[in-house]
Amino acid sequence: MTTKTATDPKSAVIESRDQLIASFAKGEKPAERWRIGTEHEKFVYRKVDHRAPSYDEPGGIRDLLLALTEFGWRPVEENGRVIALTGRDGSISLEPAGQFELSGAPLENLHQTCQETGRHLEQVKAAGDKLGLGFLGLGMWPDKRRDELPIMPKGRYDIMRRHMPRVGSLGLDMMLRTCTIQVNLDYASEADMAKKFRVGLALQPLGTALFANSPFTEGRPNGMLSYRSHIWSDTDPHRTGMLPFVFEDGFGYERYADYALDVPMYFVYREGRYIDAAGLSFRDFLRGELPVLPGELPTLEDWSDHLSTAFPEVRLKTFLEMRGSDGGPWNRICALPALWVGLLYDQGALDAAWDLVKDWTLDERQSLRDAVPKLALDAPLPGGGKLRDIAGEVLDIAHAGLSTRGRGFGGDNETGFLDPLREIVRSGKTPAERLLERYHGAWNGDVAQVYEEESY
Template sequence: MSIPQSAGGPIESRDDLVRYLESGNKPKEDWRIGTEHEKFVYCIKTYNPLGYEGAHGIKALLEGMQRFGWQPVMEGEHIIGLTQNGASISLEPGGQFELSGAPLKTVHETCAEVAQHQQQVRQVAAEIGAGALGLGYAPTWPMREVTAMPKGRYEIMKRYMPKVGGYGEEMMFRTCTVQVNLDFSSEADMVKKLRVGLALQPVATALFANSPFREGKFNGFLSYRAHVWSDVDNDRAGMLPFAFEDGMGFERYVDYALDVPMYFLYRDGKYIDMAGKSFRDFLDRKIPEVKHIEPQMSDWADHLTTIFPEVRLKKFLEMRGADGGTWRRICGLPALWVGIMYDDVALDAAWDMVKDWTAEERQAMRDTVPRLAFKTPFRNTRVWELAYRMLEISAAGLKRRAAEDAVGMTEEGFLVPLRELVSRGYTRAEELLQLYRTDWGKDLNKIFTEYNFL
């Protein structure tokens, strides 16, 4: 989740909010790729999650990373993140360690950034006795073992979420994801990409499904992270059926976001609890306790980070459907979506694939994929076949992009781990379940040694 945003001066009217989103329009030559990934960090001796304090905690990990030129982000006396050259490192509520990458031109560049981050974290983690695990859900830890990070926004969310859903704390403290942020050239381009992204997000969830465990046992799902999101806070999450209606555009999204309940305002280094109150009422000065506070564009930017649909619109689009994953599959997520979204022919092909899907069909797929993944039925086929088609469209788009690295390799190579999944016909979650039931003898501590990517 984000660190506090900065985004201009006072809000004069609703039109300012629309213009804020419109300002994301960019010519194609300026489109960039921003990859974000989260991972669980843990003690390699005990397999327990790292706490914040101490010589072997998250704070020590953040402080150690500063040797590589990262600058600290503070909240009061606590270091809660790092920034450097357009990238940031931040903490999820339970200490999940997130790299939000800089906006880069090619998947080669973003994957090199991810690899450099791995090397840096590996060096510091070795000194404090830590490992890192790429899964969508913490496989063994009960909630009591997870330390809350010292961030004010999370205290507000933790109080509010049990009022609006059954899995809010599960999401906050025990899930990890990988996502990619992508640009658009115009309102029409944004709408088309948003619709394609929303329709295909459940297919991406199946491709990246790898969270079959909860508190040491099979949880009944292949992507338990995706299941958790089905009941976190449905006022701010989901498949956005209105996005497929006539008249969809920046204004329609603004009207949606204005009525999504707020979490907080951020002033003078402190968070003000606004949970459950609408941004529209804040803008209209109808909330007595903050009537004296002038709405700022930074408030709007912050608010947009607290909305959690399967594809999120800010000044770019965030593809949010995937479980956190093993190192070689992290780069597969941006490659998958760049191939579709950044090539006109591929985007048209993807739209042709999904344009007649109904809201009920999209929702049914989203509801079923967490449990069945590739085996999810859809019309007269399965999500496995949809994943195959999605990969073929993306691969063709990447080939046409012809973005080569120093040795002449195109971005298409980053799809290889995903092609392997489709070729064999079963997900990484099913791979992990097979190991759990056979080689590991149902001892899930094995996952920390065999899948540590540091």
């Protein structure tokens, strides 16, 4: 989740709805300036007993953050506590229970993405070795109850923790027990954004299936292959889901702004403090009628903060975020951006991907999304067959898109980063299914073995 690293005192006051719409247009970039921003989270555990460390304890999350300053990372504080880091590779932040996230810098190609990922993981492993900490690459804690997990000292999380149980039964699981990989991508125009949004939403279930990696809850199989994805189905219906309006004629910046205005607020950030506005209306804020700040109008920074509190499968800010995939091992961190860059950053690939999904109905898209957490590649495909039936074709489209991009390094283009996904399609087994095979086989029902085999 987003961590504020600074406040802009010059952020413009919003005086008209047009400013909200224009904020999306400011994200438009010509193709030569398109970048790739990759975010990945991992679970932190004590090697001696697999316990999730608290923030304050010796050798805990605070000490891990401080240890990384030896690599040039700069601390970001909230109320006198270090809660994030900034540096040349983007920012490091904390999810609510101490999940460790790198929000990578905007980079030109996937070779740079993998180099950035490698630097980060080597740094956290070095720091972790000194502190007795390990890092696990899964989509959900395989063995932890909610009450066993620490809470990080971040104001927005206190507000969210209070609000989540009011609107869904699994929101606290989303906050405390899940990890994801996502990629942030650019668009050239409103029309380009709309087409990328539609392809991203329609094919997000395939991304969920290929990266399905959360089959355990509290030490046992949970009946799902991506329980992390299932969690989103009962987190908060006002700010999650497949956004049917994206596929309607005329979809663009204005329609997304209307959607975001209807997402209930979480907070307003003022003078280093998060003010609880959970459930209140940003439309009231625009009229100066927000009960917690009567008479005050929002700024564009408030709007940006608010956009970060919507959690659909694809999210629009001044870029598009592909949000549907579980956390996983090193090579799949690079594979996720390879999939979406290949599909969305070449016009021929984008057109081919759209041709594949454009005739799916609203109900068919939703049914596919609903089936994927449990069935992954065996989810029923619109028009008949299973999702696995198009997986190879989608990877071929992404491969062609990456080939056309022609971003080489040492004689290789970017297509090799798709190899882990090719292996999943070839074998027919998702990462979660391989974990379950080991659980029922070599692990003899002991999920603790996952720490030996799935740590970075």
